[in-house]
Amino acid sequence: MIICSGGSHIIWIAPSGGRDRPDPLTGEWHPAPFDASAVDNMRRLLEHSGVPGHIYPLSLLCYEIMPPPQQACQ
Structure with missing residues (x-):
């Protein structure tokens, strides 16, 4: 929560565990x-931060520079 309250940060979240x-x-x-609870968690994170925030679907824009791994690591 400390990161969110300071503002001017990008937080990369992988809904559905990426x-x-x-x-x-x-x-x-x-x-x-689609996991609606993942989106709701992001909304609640912003609500409790105390500063304005924005959610952008960067995964589609970032695929070329950081694609998801072929398989999950345990």
Whole structure:
């Protein structure tokens, strides 16, 4: 919460755990199921920060520079 209350920060959050992965058989990418609770958690994070905040879907814009891994690491 300290980071949010200071303002002027970018926080990268992977909704649904960043689970968009290619199908192992076809190699085609499919988005993970939409998780409304992940979006609600981001909204609550902003509400409790005490300063104005904005949520932007950067994952589509950042795919070329930081694509998700082929498989999840445990």
